[in-house]
Amino acid sequence: MRFDLTDLQLFRHVVEAGSITAGAERAHLALASASARLRGMEDLLGVPLLLRKRRGVDATEAGRTLLHHARVILAQVEKMRGDLGDYAQGLKGQIRLLCNTSALSEFLPQALADYLRAHPQVHVEVEERRSGDIVQALFDGVADIGIVADSANSDGLQTFPFRDDPLVVVAAPAHPLLAGPGGGDIAFAQTLAYDFVGLAADSALQQHLSEHAAKLGQRLRYRLRLRSFDAICRVVESGAGIAIIPAAAARRYEKMLAIRQRRLTDPWAMRHLLVCVRRYDDLSAHARALVGALKA
Numbered sequence: 001m002r003f004d005l006t007d008l009q010l011f012r013h014v015v016e017a018g019s020i021t022a023g024a025e026r027a028h029l030a031l032a033s034a035s036a037r038l039r040g041m042e043d044l045l046g047v048p049l050l051l052r053k054r055r056g057v058d059a060t061e062a063g064r065t066l067l068h069h070a071r072v073i074l075a076q077v078e079k080m081r082g083d084l085g086d087y088a089q090g091l092k093g094q095i096r097l098l099c100n101t102s103a104l105s106e107f108l109p110q111a112l113a114d115y116l117r118a119h120p121q122v123h124v125e126v127e128e129r130r131s132g133d134i135v136q137a138l139f140d141g142v143a144d145i146g147i148v149a150d151s152a153n154s155d156g157l158q159t160f161p162f163r164d165d166p167l168v169v170v171a172a173p174a175h176p177l178l179a180g181p182g183g184g185d186i187a188f189a190q191t192l193a194y195d196f197v198g199l200a201a202d203s204a205l206q207q208h209l210s211e212h213a214a215k216l217g218q219r220l221r222y223r224l225r226l227r228s229f230d231a232i233c234r235v236v237e238s239g240a241g242i243a244i245i246p247a248a249a250a251r252r253y254e255k256m257l258a259i260r261q262r263r264l265t266d267p268w269a270m271r272h273l274l275v276c277v278r279r280y281d282d283l284s285a286h287a288r289a290l291v292g293a294l295k296a
Contacts, residue, residue: 002044005077007037008070011049014038015067018056041066092121093286098134099126099147101205102165102246103273105229108147115293122286130204138278144287146276147294149208151268158280160295162273168250168261170233171242178260185263188244189216195223195241197232209244212268233257244269 006027014023014034024034042049049063059067099108104126112124129137131152137143138157147162148154169186171177177186177194192213198220199206206225213220223241226232232243233253250261263269275294277283283291 003041005074007041008074010034010037011041011063012067012070012074014050014057015059015063018058020050020052020057093119093284094123094125095145095284095287095290096125096127096143097145097147097290098129098137098143100131100134100149100208100273101128101199101203102149102248102271103147103162104128106165106246106248107163107273111294115290118293119286119289122290124290128204130207135276138276141278144277144283145291145294147273148276150272150274154274154276157276157278159274159276160291162275162294163248165271165273166247166263167244167269167271168247168263169242169244170236170250170253170259170261172237172239173258173260175239175242177242178262185265188212188264188266188269191242191244192216192218192220194221196220197224197226197235197241197243198222199229199232200225200227205245212266229253233259 006029010023010027010029013026014020017023017026020034020038021031024031027034029037038050045062045066047062048060049066050057051060108126112126116122116124131148134143134146134148135152135154135157138146146157149165169177169191175194177191198209201207206220210220224235226235229245229249230253232245233249234257235241236243237257237259244264247261247263250259253259254261275291277287277291280288280291
């Protein structure tokens with residue numbers, strides 16, 4: 001199958017305009033040339049792509065499928081042009097970094113600020129994902145660097161220590177969960193009897209907690225979902241519910257708000273974050289420098 005970008009652009013214009021003539025004009029092609037290209041596409045595929053009517057054309061089922069892929073491909077080409085245009089403006093490197101919730105909210109901002117200040121011509125694209133999904137993305141080659149919890153199976157990747165990241169329970173001082181003698185650590189199962197305040201459902205951390213609740217045959221009961229640990233801790237302070245957040249965030253907000261924290265006793269909650277790459281030596285010089293900054 002040998003379609004070029006002109007073929008795909010023409011086909012998209014024709015379907016969107018509902019007319020071969022109008023589509024050819026939008027594609028800046030002569031009508032005869034456009035018609036020949038469309039017939040050539042149909043001959044190559046062996047199926048009709050357009051239903052030709054007295055007043056225009058409609059896409060067939062095969063044509064709608066082709067239209068979908070054409071739009072995806074053309075959008076990617078436009079993104080590529082934009083990315084390469086950035087290099088013409090002086091950009092020297094681009095890095096795609098995937099990380100979990102804790103790394104994104106607690107540890108990365110300062111580390112990335114220091115790196116970007118030292119490398120002003122490098123662009124870093126950061127996206128939050130679950131640790132398991134990050135590992136797969138690295139294997140698939142769709143990311144340069146990942147930061148994952150050590151509970152994820154990172155066999156086959158090169159890993160470097162990043163930060164310790166235990167999860168803790170936070171609650172108002174008078175909350176029943178904290179009323180036990182000794183103020184000791186708490187098992188995750190004990191928290192499931194209470195209402196939660198959490199991050200949005202698409203958060204990697206909340207999905208992680210929901211999976212562990214499901215293993216216990218239960219579900220987390222959310223009274224409210226918010227977009228930041230700051231907002232969560234302020235609602236927790238009111239006594240509306242409890243939350244499970246990274247210890248680093250809990251320590252920060254415990255100084256400002258009337259909340260208390262307790263460690264979770266579950267082994268999966270005693271997390272360590274790792275910087276992961278598929279193969280360090282294959283990274284660009286800019287990406288290797290970022291790995292070095294994150295390790296530090």
